[in-house]
Amino acid sequence: MERRWISVGWPADGGLWVAEFDQPMWGARQEEIIVPDEASRVMLARSMQEKCDILKSIGAKFYAKLDEYDEPSCLKAWKTKTTGEVDPLEETQYHKKESTPRSSPILDF
Numbered sequence: 001m002e003r004r005w006i007s008v009g010w011p012a013d014g015g016l017w018v019a020e021f022d023q024p025m026w027g028a029r030q031e032e033i034i035v036p037d038e039a040s041r042v043m044l045a046r047s048m049q050e051k052c053d054i055l056k057s058i059g060a061k062f063y064a065k066l067d068e069y070d071e072p073s074c075l076k077a078w079k080t081k082t083t084g085e086v087d088p089l090e091e092t093q094y095h096k097k098e099s100t101p102r103s104s105p106i107l108d109f
Contacts, residue, residue: 005035007042009052009060017052019060020071 006020019042021035038058045051056062063069 005039007039007051007055007060009055010048011052012049015062015064016066016069017055017060017062018069018071019055019058 003023004020005023006018008019009017011017019039021039023035036058038054041054042051042058045054052060
């Protein structure tokens with residue numbers, strides 16, 4: 001997941017366009033370029049609609065709602081997670097620690 005190039009566009013008429021590609025690790029031999037050269041055009045878009053058009057041209061997928069998105073990238077990262085990519089998440093001693101006011105900015109782990 002950390003080696004993915006992802007860009008998201010929100011058109012005015014709703015939904016979202018998501019383009020995501022694997023990125024090879026730096027220094028690794030790669031037979032083919034996975035992220036298209038045209039992907040750099042996304043940063044030059046002057047409006048969200050123009051960004052969506054560029055994303056469509058490089059093979060982005062359209063989703064009518066964010067809930068339809070079920071790919072490996074973290075578009076729903078703000079939601080509470082109960083499972084990881086492989087197994088359930090483990091609850092650590094820091095998970096439900098009560099917060100207490102402190103006079104100094106020391107982190108309490």
